[in-house]
Amino acid sequence: MLEKFLILGDHLRPYVILNAAMTLDGKIATKTYDSKISGEEDLIRVHKLRKECDGIMVGINTVIIDDPRLTVHKINSKPSDNPVRVIADSRARTPLNARVLNNEAPTVIAVSEKAKNEKVEKLKKRAKVLVLGKERVDLVALMEKLKDMGINKLMLEGGSTLNFSMLSKGLVDEVRVCVAPMIVGGKDAKTLVDGPGFEKMDEAIKLKLKKYYTLGKDLILEYKVIY
Ligand SMILES: NC(=O)c1ccc[n+]([C@@H]2O[C@H](COP(=O)([O-])OP(=O)(O)OC[C@H]3O[C@@H](n4cnc5c(N)ncnc54)[C@H](O)[C@@H]3O)[C@@H](O)[C@H]2O)c1
Numbered sequence: 001m002l003e004k005f006l007i008l009g010d011h012l013r014p015y016v017i018l019n020a021a022m023t024l025d026g027k028i029a030t031k032t033y034d035s036k037i038s039g040e041e042d043l044i045r046v047h048k049l050r051k052e053c054d055g056i057m058v059g060i061n062t063v064i065i066d067d068p069r070l071t072v073h074k075i076n077s078k079p080s081d082n083p084v085r086v087i088a089d090s091r092a093r094t095p096l097n098a099r100v101l102n103n104e105a106p107t108v109i110a111v112s113e114k115a116k117n118e119k120v121e122k123l124k125k126r127a128k129v130l131v132l133g134k135e136r137v138d139l140v141a142l143m144e145k146l147k148d149m150g151i152n153k154l155m156l157e158g159g160s161t162l163n164f165s166m167l168s169k170g171l172v173d174e175v176r177v178c179v180a181p182m183i184v185g186g187k188d189a190k191t192l193v194d195g196p197g198f199e200k201m202d203e204a205i206k207l208k209l210k211k212y213y214t215l216g217k218d219l220i221l222e223y224k225v226i227y
């Protein structure tokens with residue numbers, strides 16, 4: 001942790017890396033929410049990245065649909081390698097039996113003022129709950145809190161809605177995508193970035209390609225975000 005702190009210096013928020021796996025047509029899940037996209041080699045890359053990060057964040061829909069552990073479990077690791085798990089969960093919908101609430105790693109659940117107090121109290125027994133924002137989680141405030149907690153490098157693992165919010169608020173520094181050689185189509189399938197989107201190409205988030213390589217059948221693309 002100290003080493004990462006020294007490298008990343010004194011930002012007001014963590015350094016954020018958005019990582020995802022998508023099909024060639026940009027889908028991160030099918031219309032029925034199937035999302036087995038990465039090949040085994042890519043999953044190893046993902047777990048190495050998880051190990052390098054102090055925190056890992058997902059949106060509540062990803063928790064409800066995939067029930068991920070968000071720990072380092074595909075490579076050799078010890079409990080202290082697990083990043084702090086962070087869930088953006090405006091209405092405190094995290095199921096009490098969700099795997100992100102197990103005791104393998106600490107968990108932060110960010111809720112908004114819309115969250116029911118009764119559920120918040122239950123979640124507090126299993127996680128650190130932060131109330132930030134009126135309707136939705138205030139992501140800028142959340143980033144500041146995470147930084148204060150010593151999270152200097154944060155991996156953003158989706159889904160599409162949270163990816164858009166984080167990108168459009170200028171909170172993402174890098175985008176790393178695994179492009180799998182598959183096409184699934186479907187206007188209702190989840191894409192890498194959904195949300196309301198921008199109206200004009202001028203408004204698009206601009207990226208600079210830094211690295212590309214293949215891992216098994218997959219193509220890995222690594223970009224820096226230019227703000
Ligand atoms: N292939 C991949 O790499 C990958 C990675 C992660 C998720 N997924 C897939 O993505 C799908 C879920 O994506 P999604 O877009 O439905 O949901 P999501 O996981 O992005 O969660 C969105 C929810 O987060 C909550 N939230 C709280 N504050 C927010 C804010 N400020 N901005 C945005 N959201 C906020 C809201 O309740 C919102 O509905 C699943 O099917 C999952 O399998 C795929």
Ligand SMILES: Nc1nc(=O)c(N)c(NC[C@H](O)[C@H](O)[C@H](O)COP(=O)(O)O)[nH]1
Pocket residue numbers: 019020021035036037038046058062066067068069070071157158178
């Ligand atoms: N890189 C990547 N490739 C995929 O093919 C895929 N489906 C995900 N999805 C991310 C999501 O957060 C998943 O739910 C967890 O990657 C799986 O759960 P674990 O945390 O490992 O238990 N991510």
